[in-house]
Amino acid sequence: MSRLAAHREGGIPPGAGLGRSGVRVHGERLAAWLLGFCAAVSVLLTVGIVLVLTTETMGFFSQVSVWEFVTGTRWAPLFQEKSFGILPLLWGSVTVSLGASLLALPLGVLSALYLSEYATPGARALLKPLLEVLAGIPTVVYGYLALTLVTPMLRALFPGTGIFNAASASVVVGIMILPTVMTLSEEAFRGVPRSLREAAFSLGATKMEVATRVVLPAGLSGVLASFLLALSRAMGETMAVTIAAGSSPQLTLNPLDAVQTLTAYIAQVGMGSPAAGTLEYRTLFAVGMTLFLLTLAMNLLGQWVRSRFREAAW
Numbered sequence: 001m002s003r004l005a006a007h008r009e010g011g012i013p014p015g016a017g018l019g020r021s022g023v024r025v026h027g028e029r030l031a032a033w034l035l036g037f038c039a040a041v042s043v044l045l046t047v048g049i050v051l052v053l054t055t056e057t058m059g060f061f062s063q064v065s066v067w068e069f070v071t072g073t074r075w076a077p078l079f080q081e082k083s084f085g086i087l088p089l090l091w092g093s094v095t096v097s098l099g100a101s102l103l104a105l106p107l108g109v110l111s112a113l114y115l116s117e118y119a120t121p122g123a124r125a126l127l128k129p130l131l132e133v134l135a136g137i138p139t140v141v142y143g144y145l146a147l148t149l150v151t152p153m154l155r156a157l158f159p160g161t162g163i164f165n166a167a168s169a170s171v172v173v174g175i176m177i178l179p180t181v182m183t184l185s186e187e188a189f190r191g192v193p194r195s196l197r198e199a200a201f202s203l204g205a206t207k208m209e210v211a212t213r214v215v216l217p218a219g220l221s222g223v224l225a226s227f228l229l230a231l232s233r234a235m236g237e238t239m240a241v242t243i244a245a246g247s248s249p250q251l252t253l254n255p256l257d258a259v260q261t262l263t264a265y266i267a268q269v270g271m272g273s274p275a276a277g278t279l280e281y282r283t284l285f286a287v288g289m290t291l292f293l294l295t296l297a298m299n300l301l302g303q304w305v306r307s308r309f310r311e312a313a314w
Contacts, residue, residue, distance in 0.1 A: 059282050088249035092250075097234040099170025099171075140240070162246070188222020188223060197214060235298065242261075266288060
């Protein structure tokens with residue numbers, strides 16, 4: 001009514017400003033369609049990957065016993081006397097991932113505690129981006145770092161160390177996943193209510209006691225979530241472990257021996273270009289499905305733990 005009155009008095013003409021509103025509405029609709037299209041493409045790609053993995057894996061198991069695949073202790077699909085036991089590859093992946101976690105978890109949690117409880121705003125603004133840069137370094141660089149720096153150091157300490165070994169791969173993968181542990185753990189610590197810290201200080205607790213006995217236990221679920229997500233990241237690492245750990249699938253308790261991970265086998269055989277439809281070709285999909293299920297389970301568990309942490313924080 002006010003716009004109509006202004007028009008009668010010779011002010012704003014009727015419909016003025018409506019064109020801009022119409023453009024805005026069309027822009028909102030276009031943005032909604034584009035976002036929906038991107039989401040649909042992502043879902044379709046995921047479904048397509050799962051379908052291809054499932055189809056080829058079923059073809060593999062039509063020729064190989066599931067029991068042999070799950071319980072076999074020898075992996076030699078490319079030899080004349082073939083064997084399809086996945087346990088050596090699983091053991092290699094678990095060895096490297098757990099070794100990386102032993103390095104990344106304590107360093108990441110301690111770094112997160114420092115950034116959350118001790119660092120000044122200026123120090124936090126400087127140190128956190130520097131630590132997060134580690135996640136942006138190409139993985140092949142980490143692989144060559146393991147060969148040229150970590151392995152020679154290990155061989156100087158332990159003369160029996162092989163050129164390719166699980167220990168050096170664990171070290172470089174641990175450095176790679178360190179930013180994940182640190183970032184998610186710091187988020188968990190900073191989400192702890194300030195009232196808990198103030199209550200502890202009022203009872204005479206020192207800063208160290210507040211950090212280790214109040215903040216760390218309160219943010220423990222967030223630390224656990226960061227550990228699971230980092231473990232999933234380590235399990236899926238390819239180039240660094242392919243270069244550093246070697247290509248010898250074996251069940252060994254010695255981290256100084258060469259091993260082969262699930263991802264390293266996929267990289268090795270993929271570069272060999274096996275003929276499509278052959279049993280050797282289908283081993284890629286069977287190993288890929290195993291890796292997919294492992295990382296999916298750890299990601300889901302990590303997201304569940306993290307969601308529980310957020311609910312507790314609120």
